[in-house]
Amino acid sequence: MFEKPLLVINGIGFGLSTILSLLRHSLSFRLKLLRHFMSPSSPSSSSSSEKPRNIVIVGASIAGYTAARTIAQYLLPNSPYRVVVVEPRDHFHFTWVLPRFCVAEGHEHKAFIPYGGYLPPGSLEADGGKVAWIRDRVARIERDAVTLEGSGEHIPYEFLVVATGSGATDSLPSRVPASDKEEGLALLRHMQRRIKEAKDLVVVGGGAAGVELATDAKSKYPEKNVTLVHSRSAVMHRFGPRLQAAALDGIKELGIEVVMGDRVVNEDKEKGVAVLKSGKEIVCDFLVNCTGQRPDSKLIAELSPSSISESSHILTKPTLQIQDDSLPNIYVCGDVSETNTTHPNTRSAMRQAMVCAFNVLAGIEGKKPKDVYEPHWLDGVIKLTLGLDKSVSNVGDEKTEFLFPTKERKEELMAAGAWHKLGAKPFEDDGSFLSKIKSKM
Numbered sequence: 001m002f003e004k005p006l007l008v009i010n011g012i013g014f015g016l017s018t019i020l021s022l023l024r025h026s027l028s029f030r031l032k033l034l035r036h037f038m039s040p041s042s043p044s045s046s047s048s049s050e051k052p053r054n055i056v057i058v059g060a061s062i063a064g065y066t067a068a069r070t071i072a073q074y075l076l077p078n079s080p081y082r083v084v085v086v087e088p089r090d091h092f093h094f095t096w097v098l099p100r101f102c103v104a105e106g107h108e109h110k111a112f113i114p115y116g117g118y119l120p121p122g123s124l125e126a127d128g129g130k131v132a133w134i135r136d137r138v139a140r141i142e143r144d145a146v147t148l149e150g151s152g153e154h155i156p157y158e159f160l161v162v163a164t165g166s167g168a169t170d171s172l173p174s175r176v177p178a179s180d181k182e183e184g185l186a187l188l189r190h191m192q193r194r195i196k197e198a199k200d201l202v203v204v205g206g207g208a209a210g211v212e213l214a215t216d217a218k219s220k221y222p223e224k225n226v227t228l229v230h231s232r233s234a235v236m237h238r239f240g241p242r243l244q245a246a247a248l249d250g251i252k253e254l255g256i257e258v259v260m261g262d263r264v265v266n267e268d269k270e271k272g273v274a275v276l277k278s279g280k281e282i283v284c285d286f287l288v289n290c291t292g293q294r295p296d297s298k299l300i301a302e303l304s305p306s307s308i309s310e311s312s313h314i315l316t317k318p319t320l321q322i323q324d325d326s327l328p329n330i331y332v333c334g335d336v337s338e339t340n341t342t343h344p345n346t347r348s349a350m351r352q353a354m355v356c357a358f359n360v361l362a363g364i365e366g367k368k369p370k371d372v373y374e375p376h377w378l379d380g381v382i383k384l385t386l387g388l389d390k391s392v393s394n395v396g397d398e399k400t401e402f403l404f405p406t407k408e409r410k411e412e413l414m415a416a417g418a419w420h421k422l423g424a425k426p427f428e429d430d431g432s433f434l435s436k437i438k439s440k441m
Helices: 003-038 062-074 095-101 181-197 208-220 241-253 298-303 346-364 415-421 432-440
Strands: 053-058 081-086 091-093 112-114 131-134 138-141 145-148 154-156 159-162 200-204 225-230 257-260 264-268 273-276 281-283 286-289 330-332 382-385 390-396 401-407
Touching: 003 346, 053 062, 053 154, 053 346, 062 081, 062 346, 091 181, 095 181, 095 208, 095 415, 112 181, 131 432, 138 298, 159 346, 181 286, 200 208, 200 281, 208 225, 208 241, 208 382, 225 281, 241 257, 241 382, 241 390, 241 401, 330 346
Parallel strands: 053 081, 053 159, 081 131, 159 330, 200 225, 200 286, 225 257
Antiparallel strands: 091 112, 138 145, 145 154, 264 273, 273 281, 382 390, 390 401
């Protein structure tokens, strides 16, 4: 009887505590900034004689990007530290819209958001900017440095934030397996063509990506035979029963065939069938794999094997320091971290990134890290599309669920909002970011 009111009260309390924490950090920084400008003997950060001390961030999906932004925002003008971001992609990939853009044509460019706008103004300036951005991959992490894959450059660090995410080896519709925007666009358009031309589409995996791609495809091409194969007894099995039921109802209303408790073991392209573990064969001329992603933890696995969980996540302390006491200056955030977050997503990744950022900022002042990350059910809010014009949002803890069915008016979904959030004007991309980072380096 009281479950829903208590859930609402808990959510409001969590929101207020989060806001108060950010206000506390902001006020503390403003006081430090005031003291800095009032002190006549403040050293200049532009001194050429002092070599910058690096805070290296590996990966610039939402967790790494947020960590870079937060640290750069709170570094004092005279700080000898700089943020060094290592990211191989030329654009931010807005992965939430990928299942939709694998089906709906003409929107694929909206999944690639220009980097740079989310950083504090002037961060990338060649003279005095607080951020250096390197378009490369990290090949190896050592106790005090990282080695780049492309250039072989050895970059020392005083603090390291690992935000390598998950699904690095996955393909569409979960991830775009390309570092260049143009290559990514080509892959999305190829997927659109394959789905459009298919008569018998088989989608493997009943999580969010599989449900959304299958329902979008059937909604756009109702004449197609679409089959969703899921190895569990319910679609959206990581969520509560109300969302599971709503998802299954939406799938069946569109006329999609659902096979649960079975898995695809082989695709026989000559016969034109997908073969299931049970022996059943499903007519198939195009199969899309939407199964789960693996955390990209190999760099830490080489440095500290004991810090890797059975699920290949990186084990962390509540402060998000790696669970290896010999490496107190290494922090981890986002999908690659083991934080017991029930439904990891953008919100949890951003909260973790800010915990890492504020603890790093404390560390450069010689203070112990005191910010901690605690999972909260509000991080698990999900909006699930069930066709081109229908969606359902779900929020709740393990005991109580709220469902909010909505009509989708824009085929591009929330792409424009994501561009705004990351400091870019929808959907304008002049390619200026790459020229800025080249001049910076």
